[in-house]
Amino acid sequence: MFLTVIAEEYDFEEKILEKLVRMEYQMERMKIEGLERVKSMAKSKTEVATALETLDQSVAEIKSKLEEKSAAFEQKMTDTVGKMLKRVEDVAELNEGDAYDSRSGKFTAPVNGTYMFNVMFCLSSGKNLYIDIMVDDTKTAPVVFRSAGSYACHSAVTVEVLTVGQRVGIQVLSTQTGNVISQDSYRWNTFSGTLLHTN
Secondary structure (H helix, E strand, O other): OHHHHHHHHHHHHHHHHHHHHHHHHHHHHHHHHHHHHHHHHHHHHHHHHHHHHHHHHHHHHHHHHHHOOOOEEEEEEEEEEOOEEEEOOOOOOEEEOOOEEOOOOEEEOOOOEEEEEEEEEEEOOOOEEEEEEEEOOEEEEEEEEEOOOOOEEEEEEEEEEEOOOOEEEEEEEEEOOOOOEOOOOOOOEEEEEEEEEEO
16 A cells, blocks of 8 residues: 555656646747747837838828929910010919919019920911010020911920029010901910929
Protein backbone atom coordinates (compact mmCIF):
# COMPACT_ATOMS: atom_id res chain seq x y z
CA MET A 1 0.00 0.00 0.00
CA PHE A 2 2.85 2.37 0.76
CA LEU A 3 4.23 1.80 -2.73
CA THR A 4 0.83 2.49 -4.20
CA VAL A 5 0.64 5.85 -2.40
CA ILE A 6 4.15 6.78 -3.57
CA ALA A 7 3.30 5.69 -7.13
CA GLU A 8 0.09 7.72 -7.08
CA GLU A 9 1.94 10.70 -5.62
CA TYR A 10 4.62 10.37 -8.31
CA ASP A 11 1.97 10.02 -11.02
CA PHE A 12 0.18 13.13 -9.66
CA GLU A 13 3.41 15.18 -9.59
CA GLU A 14 4.28 14.00 -13.10
CA LYS A 15 0.88 15.15 -14.36
CA ILE A 16 1.25 18.55 -12.64
CA LEU A 17 4.73 18.95 -14.07
CA GLU A 18 3.47 17.96 -17.50
CA LYS A 19 0.69 20.57 -17.22
CA LEU A 20 3.18 23.22 -16.08
CA VAL A 21 5.44 22.45 -19.07
CA ARG A 22 2.44 22.69 -21.44
CA MET A 23 1.32 25.96 -19.85
CA GLU A 24 4.83 27.38 -20.08
CA TYR A 25 4.98 26.36 -23.77
CA GLN A 26 1.58 27.96 -24.43
CA MET A 27 2.61 31.14 -22.59
CA GLU A 28 5.83 31.32 -24.65
CA ARG A 29 3.81 30.84 -27.83
CA MET A 30 1.33 33.55 -26.74
CA LYS A 31 4.22 35.87 -25.93
CA ILE A 32 5.73 35.33 -29.43
CA GLU A 33 2.32 35.83 -31.08
CA GLY A 34 1.77 38.97 -28.98
CA LEU A 35 5.14 40.39 -30.03
CA GLU A 36 4.35 39.61 -33.67
CA ARG A 37 0.99 41.38 -33.30
CA VAL A 38 2.68 44.39 -31.73
CA LYS A 39 5.18 44.52 -34.64
CA SER A 40 2.34 44.16 -37.13
CA MET A 41 0.36 46.91 -35.39
CA ALA A 42 3.42 49.18 -35.38
CA LYS A 43 3.89 48.54 -39.12
CA SER A 44 0.19 49.21 -39.74
CA LYS A 45 0.42 52.40 -37.66
CA THR A 46 3.36 53.58 -39.79
CA GLU A 47 1.49 52.75 -42.99
CA VAL A 48 -1.61 54.60 -41.76
CA ALA A 49 0.52 57.61 -40.74
CA THR A 50 2.16 57.66 -44.19
CA ALA A 51 -1.23 57.37 -45.90
CA LEU A 52 -2.63 60.22 -43.75
CA GLU A 53 0.38 62.39 -44.57
CA THR A 54 -0.10 61.73 -48.30
CA LEU A 55 -3.82 62.50 -47.95
CA ASP A 56 -3.04 65.75 -46.10
CA GLN A 57 -0.69 66.79 -48.91
CA SER A 58 -3.34 65.99 -51.54
CA VAL A 59 -5.96 67.99 -49.63
CA ALA A 60 -3.53 70.93 -49.32
CA GLU A 61 -2.85 70.84 -53.09
CA ILE A 62 -6.57 70.74 -53.87
CA LYS A 63 -7.23 73.62 -51.45
CA SER A 64 -4.50 75.74 -53.00
CA LYS A 65 -5.90 75.09 -56.49
CA LEU A 66 -9.39 76.04 -55.31
CA GLU A 67 -8.02 79.21 -53.74
CA GLU A 68 -6.24 80.23 -56.96
CA LYS A 69 -7.68 83.33 -58.48
CA SER A 70 -9.66 82.99 -61.64
CA ALA A 71 -10.13 85.63 -64.28
CA ALA A 72 -12.17 85.57 -67.46
CA PHE A 73 -14.08 88.20 -69.39
CA GLU A 74 -15.99 88.79 -72.61
CA GLN A 75 -17.09 92.20 -73.92
CA LYS A 76 -19.25 92.84 -77.00
CA MET A 77 -18.23 95.70 -79.34
CA THR A 78 -20.43 97.54 -81.85
CA ASP A 79 -18.20 99.89 -83.84
CA THR A 80 -14.98 101.85 -83.88
CA VAL A 81 -14.89 105.40 -82.62
CA GLY A 82 -11.52 106.96 -83.38
CA LYS A 83 -8.87 104.85 -81.70
CA MET A 84 -11.36 103.18 -79.35
CA LEU A 85 -13.93 100.44 -79.78
CA LYS A 86 -17.49 101.32 -78.88
CA ARG A 87 -19.01 98.83 -76.46
CA VAL A 88 -22.58 97.54 -76.70
CA GLU A 89 -23.04 98.35 -73.02
CA ASP A 90 -20.89 99.29 -70.05
CA VAL A 91 -21.35 95.88 -68.44
CA ALA A 92 -19.30 92.97 -69.78
CA GLU A 93 -21.07 89.76 -70.79
CA LEU A 94 -18.70 87.86 -68.48
CA ASN A 95 -16.37 89.31 -65.86
CA GLU A 96 -15.22 86.56 -63.51
CA GLY A 97 -12.78 87.93 -60.98
CA ASP A 98 -13.77 91.55 -61.82
CA ALA A 99 -10.46 92.12 -63.61
CA TYR A 100 -12.02 93.68 -66.73
CA ASP A 101 -13.06 97.35 -66.67
CA SER A 102 -15.80 97.75 -69.27
CA ARG A 103 -15.58 101.58 -69.13
CA SER A 104 -11.90 101.68 -70.14
CA GLY A 105 -12.08 98.44 -72.15
CA LYS A 106 -9.00 97.13 -70.37
CA PHE A 107 -8.23 93.97 -68.45
CA THR A 108 -5.90 94.19 -65.42
CA ALA A 109 -4.00 91.02 -64.46
CA PRO A 110 -5.01 90.06 -60.90
CA VAL A 111 -2.14 87.54 -60.51
CA ASN A 112 1.15 86.63 -62.19
CA GLY A 113 0.21 84.15 -64.86
CA THR A 114 -0.24 83.06 -68.44
CA TYR A 115 -3.32 84.53 -70.11
CA MET A 116 -5.02 84.05 -73.45
CA PHE A 117 -6.81 86.91 -75.24
CA ASN A 118 -9.10 86.68 -78.26
CA VAL A 119 -10.63 89.30 -80.54
CA MET A 120 -13.36 88.56 -83.05
CA PHE A 121 -14.73 91.06 -85.54
CA CYS A 122 -17.28 90.84 -88.34
CA LEU A 123 -16.65 93.52 -90.93
CA SER A 124 -19.06 95.29 -93.21
CA SER A 125 -18.65 94.53 -96.90
CA GLY A 126 -15.47 96.01 -98.35
CA LYS A 127 -14.18 97.36 -95.02
CA ASN A 128 -10.79 96.90 -93.29
CA LEU A 129 -9.84 97.12 -89.63
CA TYR A 130 -6.30 97.38 -88.23
CA ILE A 131 -5.99 96.72 -84.50
CA ASP A 132 -3.41 95.70 -81.95
CA ILE A 133 -3.78 93.85 -78.68
CA MET A 134 -1.80 96.03 -76.27
CA VAL A 135 -0.09 95.04 -73.02
CA ASP A 136 0.32 98.32 -71.14
CA ASP A 137 1.68 100.55 -73.95
CA THR A 138 3.36 97.78 -75.91
CA LYS A 139 1.96 96.30 -79.11
CA THR A 140 1.88 92.52 -78.80
CA ALA A 141 -0.37 91.27 -81.60
CA PRO A 142 -0.97 93.53 -84.62
CA VAL A 143 -3.97 92.29 -86.59
CA VAL A 144 -5.41 93.23 -89.97
CA PHE A 145 -9.02 92.26 -90.69
CA ARG A 146 -10.22 92.61 -94.31
CA SER A 147 -13.63 92.04 -95.82
CA ALA A 148 -13.53 91.69 -99.60
CA GLY A 149 -17.07 91.40 -100.91
CA SER A 150 -19.46 90.02 -98.33
CA TYR A 151 -19.62 90.24 -94.57
CA ALA A 152 -16.74 88.27 -93.05
CA CYS A 153 -15.89 87.41 -89.46
CA HIS A 154 -12.26 87.09 -88.33
CA SER A 155 -10.56 86.29 -85.06
CA ALA A 156 -7.09 86.58 -83.57
CA VAL A 157 -5.61 85.01 -80.44
CA THR A 158 -2.54 85.86 -78.38
CA VAL A 159 -1.07 84.26 -75.27
CA GLU A 160 0.76 86.57 -72.87
CA VAL A 161 2.70 86.07 -69.64
CA LEU A 162 1.65 88.94 -67.36
CA THR A 163 2.58 90.21 -63.93
CA VAL A 164 0.08 91.61 -61.43
CA GLY A 165 -1.25 94.98 -62.55
CA GLN A 166 -0.35 94.81 -66.24
CA ARG A 167 -3.22 96.02 -68.43
CA VAL A 168 -4.41 94.55 -71.73
CA GLY A 169 -6.72 96.24 -74.24
CA ILE A 170 -7.40 96.76 -77.92
CA GLN A 171 -6.13 99.76 -79.85
CA VAL A 172 -7.56 100.65 -83.25
CA LEU A 173 -4.58 101.52 -85.45
CA SER A 174 -6.44 102.44 -88.60
CA THR A 175 -9.96 102.16 -89.87
CA GLN A 176 -12.25 103.44 -92.59
CA THR A 177 -15.22 105.76 -92.29
CA GLY A 178 -18.74 104.46 -91.91
CA ASN A 179 -19.87 101.31 -90.19
CA VAL A 180 -16.77 99.14 -90.23
CA ILE A 181 -18.04 96.50 -87.84
CA SER A 182 -21.17 94.53 -88.64
CA GLN A 183 -23.19 92.93 -85.88
CA ASP A 184 -26.48 91.10 -85.67
CA SER A 185 -27.94 88.19 -83.70
CA TYR A 186 -25.65 85.75 -85.58
CA ARG A 187 -22.45 87.78 -85.58
CA TRP A 188 -20.91 89.19 -82.41
CA ASN A 189 -17.78 91.30 -82.18
CA THR A 190 -16.00 90.46 -78.95
CA PHE A 191 -12.85 90.98 -76.92
CA SER A 192 -12.29 88.21 -74.38
CA GLY A 193 -9.58 86.75 -72.20
CA THR A 194 -8.91 84.15 -69.55
CA LEU A 195 -6.25 83.12 -67.07
CA LEU A 196 -4.73 79.82 -68.23
CA HIS A 197 -2.58 79.24 -65.15
CA THR A 198 -0.75 81.14 -62.45
CA ASN A 199 3.05 81.41 -62.48
